[in-house]
Amino acid sequence: MQTASVATLVSIRLVYLARLREAFDRERETLEIAADRALTVDAILDVLRGRGGVWASELAPGRAVRFAVNQQLVRRTHPVADGDEVAVFPPVTGG
Amino acid sequence: MSMAASSAGHPHEPRHGGRDHVRVQTGDFDAGLEITRLRAGRVDIGAIASFIGTVRDVNDAATVTGLTLEHYPGMTEQALADIVGEARRRFTILDALVVHRVGALRPGDQIVLVVITSAHRGMAFDACEYVMDMLKTRAPFWKKERTPQGDRWVEARASDDAAAGRW
Numbered sequence: 001m002q003t004a005s006v007a008t009l010v011s012i013r014l015v016y017l018a019r020l021r022e023a024f025d026r027e028r029e030t031l032e033i034a035a036d037r038a039l040t041v042d043a044i045l046d047v048l049r050g051r052g053g054v055w056a057s058e059l060a061p062g063r064a065v066r067f068a069v070n071q072q073l074v075r076r077t078h079p080v081a082d083g084d085e086v087a088v089f090p091p092v093t094g095g
Numbered sequence: 096m097s098m099a100a101s102s103a104g105h106p107h108e109p110r111h112g113g114r115d116h117v118r119v120q121t122g123d124f125d126a127g128l129e130i131t132r133l134r135a136g137r138v139d140i141g142a143i144a145s146f147i148g149t150v151r152d153v154n155d156a157a158t159v160t161g162l163t164l165e166h167y168p169g170m171t172e173q174a175l176a177d178i179v180g181e182a183r184r185r186f187t188i189l190d191a192l193v194v195h196r197v198g199a200l201r202p203g204d205q206i207v208l209v210v211i212t213s214a215h216r217g218m219a220f221d222a223c224e225y226v227m228d229m230l231k232t233r234a235p236f237w238k239k240e241r242t243p244q245g246d247r248w249v250e251a252r253a254s255d256d257a258a259a260g261r262w
Contacts, residue, residue, distance in 0.1 A: 015167070017165065017167055017235065017237065018165050018237035018239070018248060019237070019248040064251065068167070068170055068235070071167070071169055071170035071173055072170075072173075073174070073233060087167060087170070087235075089167070089235065089237070090237065090248065090251070091232075091250075091251030092231070092232065092233065092234060092235050092236055092237060092251065093236065093237050093238045093248075093249040093250070093251055094164065094166075094195065094206075094207070094230060094231065094234050094235075094236025094237070094238065095148050095195075095206065095207050095227060095230050095231040095234075095236070
């Protein structure tokens with residue numbers, strides 16, 4: 001008997017800021033992902049890179065990109081759950 | 096009796112780090128007025144350190160005719176409040192204030208104000224520098240410069256990361 005992995009539909013609110021908001025030509029969107037295991041920021045990035053074009057180049061490994069989950073600065077390995085707000089932005093330049 | 100005593104409030108109540116110590120605004124600020132407010136009715140302050148960041152007309156060998164500051168509403172205020180809270184834990188200070196402007200600014204305009212009050216100068220200087228170093232690397236603000244060659248987003252500096260890494 002075969003056990004199929006059960007994928008749950010997860011809804012993530014994405015926010016793009018500053019240079020990346022302009023590059024992606026959008027301020028926010030809701031991403032629906034069928035996830036069969038716990039999500040991380042990295043997993044979200046994989047989905048976005050899969051769109052190709054400017055998404056793949058701006059989010060390529062090695063590019064300086066910062067992330068916040070529910071408005072807290074986090075690393076790429078940080079978990080992401082259903083309903084979370086994930087912000088993607090360049091290194092900050094205030095002050 | 097000092098003139099500042101007329102501005103009411105609860106001068107001797109200990110103040111805690113929080114959003115009431117940070118402001119993000121489009122309008123200008125008056126450092127003298129902000130310091131007067133912090134000092135109002137208090138005689139335990141022995142040192143006040145302040146920092147003001149202003150817009151320069153040149154950056155990375157290009158003429159800058161103006162800049163636009165963008166932020167992440169909600170997160171920016173919380174990040175600043177967290178930085179102020181951490182400064183209060185690390186340093187023996189009495190009060191801290193951060194005011195940061197967003198929107199369109201011109202060369203010569205004020206961008207950011209940090210004020211620290213404490214009993215002695217050492218802690219005031221250190222806390223002021225700490226808050227600015229953390230703000231430069233952790234608070235979500237982005238500058239876009241206007242130059243005769245067009246608009247460009249300001250790149251983050253490695254020297255800012257190095258400065259923040261000291262703490």
